[in-house]
Amino acid sequence: xxxxxxxxxxxxxxxxxxxxxxxxxxxxxxxxxxxxxxxxxxxxxxxxxxxxxxxxxxxxxxxxxxxxxxxxxxxxxxxxxxxxxxxxxxxxxxxxxxxxxxxxxxxxxxxxxxxxxxxxxxxxxxxxxxxxxxxxxxxxxxxxxxxxxxxxxxxxxxxxxxxxxx
Amino acid sequence: xxxxxxxxxxxxxxxxxxxxxxxxxxxxxxxxxxxxxxxxxxxxxxxxxxxxxxxxxxxxxxxxxxxxxxxxxxxxxxxxxxxxxxxxxxxxxxxxxxxxxxxx
Numbered sequence: 667x668x669x670x671x672x673x674x675x676x677x678x679x680x681x682x683x684x685x686x687x688x689x690x691x692x693x694x695x696x697x698x699x700x701x702x703x704x705x706x707x708x709x710x711x712x713x714x715x716x717x718x719x720x721x722x723x724x725x726x727x728x729x730x731x732x733x734x735x736x737x738x739x740x741x742x743x744x745x746x747x748x749x750x751x752x753x754x755x756x757x758x759x760x761x762x763x764x765x766x767x768x769x770x771x772x773x774x775x776x777x778x779x780x781x782x783x784x785x786x787x788x789x790x791x792x793x794x795x796x797x798x799x800x801x802x803x804x805x806x807x808x809x810x811x812x813x814x815x816x817x818x819x820x821x822x823x824x825x826x827x828x829x830x831x832x
Numbered sequence: 833x834x835x836x837x838x839x840x841x842x843x844x845x846x847x848x849x850x851x852x853x854x855x856x857x858x859x860x861x862x863x864x865x866x867x868x869x870x871x872x873x874x875x876x877x878x879x880x881x882x883x884x885x886x887x888x889x890x891x892x893x894x895x896x897x898x899x900x901x902x903x904x905x906x907x908x909x910x911x912x913x914x915x916x917x918x919x920x921x922x923x924x925x926x927x928x929x930x931x932x933x934x935x936x
Contacts, residue, residue, distance in 0.1 A: 672837050676845050683849055683872060687856045692864055699868050702849075706875050709842065715882045715895050718902075722878075725902050730871065730909045737913045738864060741920050751859060759859035767851040774843045790889050799892050800899070807896075811903045818907035825914040 672712055679705035692743055696734050700727045715791035842883040849876035863916050863926040867909065874905045 682702040689695045703726045710719035789795065800808055849872055856869030878898045885894025920926055 669837060672841065676841070679845060680848055680852075683852045686868065686872070687852055687860070687865075692862055695865055695868060699871065702872070703875065706849075706879060709845065709879055710882055712837065713842065713879075713882045713886065715885070715898070718878075718882060718895055718898055721899065721902060725906055726871070726875075730906060733909055733913055734864060734868065737917060740917065741926065743862070743864070743926065751861070755859055759855045762858060763851040763855040766854055767847060770847045770850070771844065774840060774847065790892060791895060796892060796895060796899075799896060803891060804896050807900060811900055814907055815903070818911050822910045822914040825911070825918055 668712065671708070675705050675708040675712070679709070691745065692738050693735065696731055696738065699734075700731050703727045703731070710791075713791075714789075717791055717793050717796050719791075839883055839886065842879055846876040846879040846883070849873075849879070861928050863919070863928055863931075864913075866928065867912050867916070871905060871909070874901055877901060 679702055682698045682705060685698040686695050686702060689698060703722065707719040707722045707727075710716075710722060853869040853872035853876065856872065857866050860866050860869065878901050881894040881898045881901065883894070885892055885898070888894060916926060919931065923931060925931070
């Protein structure tokens with residue numbers, strides 16, 4: 667049962683990711699990427715990371731992708747804007763990423779032990795455990811990420827404001 | 833009772849997504865689609881982190897790092913898209929082949 671879920675989610679994720687990079691229209695790319703993120707959230711649920719799955723859907727599919735859509739609509743790019751690429755470019759991209767795929771697959775085949783399984787402990791990814799860890803052992807990174815967010819917010823507002831001033 | 837899925841299968845999925853993200857970054861000419869390739873790569877890293885987090889059920893370091901990756905991706909997308917908006921305002925294009933000057 668769970669294997670059927672895993673394999674269907676995997677096939678969906680890979681198909682939608684391929685559609686992201688083959689779609690000519692950037693809006694279609696964004697929508698396919700949202701579907702890819704939903705499939706990845708399903709993987710997180712299978713890995714006993716329920717909280718991360720929910721956060722992933724909210725932040726990625728809900729916030730980041732809507733931001734992408736807004737920018738595409740603001741720039742009026744919602745048409746087929748990808749120019750025809752020369753063959754050598756596609757070929758070099760396929761060769762490079764294919765070689766990367768090959769090397770990484772070989773690495774993981776050799777190094778990760780094949781008996782490792784996902785532990786059937788469904789509680790470790792819940793809010794309680796993650797919150798206890800986050801606010802005890804990871805307090806400093808948490809605060810630093812708050813500072814990072816403030817910096818990013820100030821930077822984004824500043825960059826946008828310069829544009830409005832011109 | 834949950835059946836068990838080998839950890840390696842998750843790693844293979846993340847490798848495939850990583851390669852597709854690298855392909856998008858290398859070949860796409862639209863800056864926004866290149867940023868989407870970056871998001872794809874960050875997600876594949878996230879799958880790896882959460883998968884390896886199974887080895888550490890007490891401290892959950894992998895899942896913690898995955899949360900921080902999501903935080904970072906949100907900040908990166910906001911700043912990157914602001915920069916792209918500014919570039920579009922100056923050059924009226926987001927085609928990476930035509931953006932060959934750093935002088936505004």
